[in-house]
Amino acid sequence: MGHCSCCGHECAPKKEVEVRNSIFQEYWKAGLSFILLISGIIMNALDSSFFHKEYVALIWYIVAYLPVGLPVMKEAWESMKEKDYFSEFTLMIVATIGAFYIGEYPEGVAVMLFYTIGELFQDKAVDKAKRNIGALLDVRPEKALVLRDNSLITESPKNVKVGEIIEIKSGERVPLDGVMLNEVAAFNTAALTGESVPRNIREGEEVLAGMIVTDKVIRIKVTRPFDKSALARILELVQNASERKAPAELFIRKFARIYTPIVIGLAVLIVILPFVYSFIDTQFAFVFNDWLYRALVFLVISCPCALVVSIPLGYFGGIGAASRLGILFKGGNYLDAITKINTVVLDKTGTLTKGTFEVQECKSASGISEKELIGMVASVESDSTHPIAKAIVNYAKQQSVELSPVTGTKEYAGFGLEAMINGTPVLVGNCRLLSNFNIEYPAELLQITDTIVVCAIGTDYAGYLLLADTLKDDAKKAIDDLKMLHIKNIQILSGDKQSIVTNFAEKLGITSAYGDLLPEGKVQHLEELRQDGTNQIAFVGDGMNDAPVLALSHVGIAMGGLGSDAAIETADVVIQTDQPSKVAEAIKVGKLTRRIIWQNVSLAFGVKLLVLILGAGGIATLWEAVFADVGVALLAIMNAVRIQKMIK
Template sequence: MKEYRYECFSFLMLIGGILASHFEQSWFAAEHVRLIWYLIAILPVGLPVLKEALESLKEKDFANEFMLMSLAAIGAFIIGQYPEGVAIMLFYAVGEKLQDNAVDKARDNIRALLDMRPQTASVLREGELQIVTPAEVQIGETIEIKVGERVPLDGTLQNESVLMNTAALTGESVPRFFKQSEEVLAGMIPSDRIIHLIVNRSADQSVLSRVLKMVEEAAERKAPTEVFMRKIARIYTPVVMGIALLIMALPFCYSLLQPTFSYVFAEWLYKALVFLVIACPCALVVSIPLGYFGGIGAASRRGILFKGGNYLDAITKIDTVVFDKTGTLTTGKFKLDKVIGIVAEEEVLQYIVSAESQSNHPMAKAVIEYARQENIPILPVEFSREMAGYGLETKINGQQIMVGNYRLLDKFHITYPIELRSIPESLILCARDQQYIGYVVLVDELKEDAHQAILDLKKLGVRQIEILSGDKDALVQSIARKLGIDKAYGNLLPSGKVEHLEALKQEGRQVAFVGDGINDAPVLALSDVGVAMGALGSDVAIETADVVIQNDHPSQLATAIKIGKYTRRIVWQNITFAFVVKIIILILGTGGLATLWEAVFADSGVALLAICNAMRIGKLLK
């Protein structure tokens, strides 16, 4: 209540004055006493508004809500309607405070993230731990984090394994298991042991810092509805002021032409003030941006980062969702299942492992992990060339070793058993000196919530769901059948995905593409809404995608659409409610049936209700 002390004082003074008039107190009968009483009542809430109005005048901005409120309150005092003048400023001041509180509440998630950035880091230097600020730690240095402490900087895990609380970044309450050499991000908390990290990013470039910057900048990207209403307000406000002036001037001019018409200045000024207060666009100017900001805040609390209110709007219009497969619908963590060769299987596997040691592809990582567990030696690679969408051409022990998919062997005119094409699992084929020698089989499991993700999207009215993948078509079709997806396309190069997306857009589709944010940057940029899935460590994802889902759950896409729809619904509820109430009171005011009290409700009262409605977004999603 302390922050509302000025408003409480003005409210008590207003009620006291109204009661004194109602009970006809003799000491309150004198006009100068009433004027002084209500001046004291209005000063605490009115002076800040008058100050803003004067500042606007200095900037040659004559048409804003501060000017409207100031003119209405001053006019009310001129004609002796002191309580109404105080009420105008009081309700406006309360509305502004509620707006500030609502914005602060929407910012709670961001402030919480800011609080999660530790102020110190324990860095190992010359065999001793030194306590320094994160900004002082250099890339490549080793830091220590105790159980329960927040990680201050992004780094590579040196321990064999650790359970980490990742709620700050992903919104997930269940701890996540990390293995040696995996990246641990600032804001996470070790749950079971002291850990050591080798720092790989500076403090200002950490994923947490980039996420914070992105969320804070999101409020600056306006939704089309918000931009439109702001443009209208710039025209609307001066028009309202002009009409209010005409309400006073036209009857006066008419009285000059018709002497029988009695013109009473106070009466027509009162009507002009009623119109001025009713027509003030406060409810729209305040509640619409607050609604979008609330939507962005509600989404970020759930680990979904919208890069602007415009994308909250755009995601509600999506009728087609296109998924990448690996790492999006599937875990992306391949396991080596078996090795088949026309030469010794150990030889085939060693060639594949050695060649794949030059690649960062998820399938390559699976093969290398298997080799590490089975102690398979990696041969020196004399030359390596990676071909996106095909595989690797390498030179090992003076021999040309080709490792990749069917397209790679076809490209180099290497023959292989045609029946391999009918195997649905992922294969890595190997050829030595232009001769096919065998392959390995890798399996990639569906994510736990993949089925639910597709069901939820269909319930939300998404008409078409597709899969586009570089994997072979048999595997992609198998995944599509399991998930109940009608259209799926495999064997696509990045350029093929772009062509397919362009064809969908030419059909008039509103397309959301969901990918890992690294290999799919072109299609993420081309889609109406690009969604990066589980891509916290990817600069490309944060730069290219419009929405970043911070965990690996495809079902979060449906949540993102729901948040967009809730936000849009509440924004339009506020717009409709504000206009309907204002039109009703304007009609009553034109007939002389509405007083300044009704006008105050039509403006400040509606604004208060609109603010309260905008604050419901987070509650609707619980």
């Protein structure tokens, strides 16, 4: 429970109230219409005296019709103002008014009610996909600690001026761009660069909004206002990229532009042609009401209810089946879009790799065993909170290596650590640390592209540990499965060093891999791919820095289990299990769903066409039309349910 801002008492969270209100506003009209329709049919079946008078039944069904009919009338009016005179809205209105004219009140209400429910289903599937990009702004810190008059004041980042000093605690996100005032500190920069290795920033160097301080309290001097920060620029990229995404136009809307004027024209001809023929053949008796009845029955039969219902049913079947596999499609339109994908671009860290460091190799110098080397390095690193240090200590535990007590630990910023073990000085860090102490080491260490931690005992080089981010268990399968789907253009984009990215690409059998990319670079690369109209691109990523490219791609796929909220908000498809192999499965689900959808459309259209012909000839009545509609809908439901059984 939350506390009400006006009275301080506990009250239901505002968001829950808003959700309930939204659901009520969407469904109350259809619900009211349904209750009135069913109660009217029951009273008529029970031969209620209340319903004996014609005007009572007419008023009753008009009241039932208006909640669902008025919104459609409004849509039809809006379409007409845009010179779209033959929308499906027009057909629904003409057909249902026709049903009322011939005295088929329940059918007139039912047709509009079923149409409205079908539209609600379809809108729900599509609208959920269009997440408000503005929600990304929640990622930015809402507060900043500003140093004013020798005291720290909590202030909105928007009100912090360039030149002021702000303080950021360990674990907090930097709210504004600035320059470092402390000697050195470690930062998680994944939000901006996707770089998996924490970065040390020294005094005088630039600190960007969005970075997270990982080891100590720091102070920076602000160099840019809130709306010009690095994080703000990323969010702007997301918003701009989203605007460039073409909205999915529903099939039924396109179809109605052709179908509706033809149906209305044929209905008019059903009345006019017999009238004209009566002048040619004087023996032919033209009865206006009879032919008008046929025309109206023809219109009622022609209502595309089965078409409207069969489409969302198929999509819901696909979405439901995919969700069982841990794949969340945000709308039926993305099930269609993913079937056209021929280019897959993947982020590396957190998408193809685990995003955590592990010791890959231990290489000891002569005179010392590997276990001794691991023990020395892990002992010196044991008090450090750095991710690499933690990975080494965990590795020592896995190898059952006991740690030794250390004393006199000294940190050399940007180089490493020095400590005493059993009275002997031990150096642990990078090659520059050993160079500073004039300790010789093999020259080939400088050629190693992955992260290495070197060690010296006393004045002698003792060996090194090689660490790297590791591939996810199913990463190779993910790429192989995509190739089996005839997707030949598979690429990797990453903020990591090019050498590291190339190494992973070779392991996976990918020939196109690009490293050292900031978010702007990833966007530029994707825009270049989009310039070739034949490329239908899916981007797979997990970090906030991936949000702009997720929004720009034709289908954005986010790793949702561990991925950032920003990526999940922006993506069209979310892999909830964090398994890259699910990307190929998502494409398979999309293709199967699309096949089922077109089966439903063909079935609905074929049956509808047959009954339309029978209706024009006066053979089919309104009841046959309703039965045909219900039958087609049931077949469409059964066909859609097949998706659930076919996808396991």
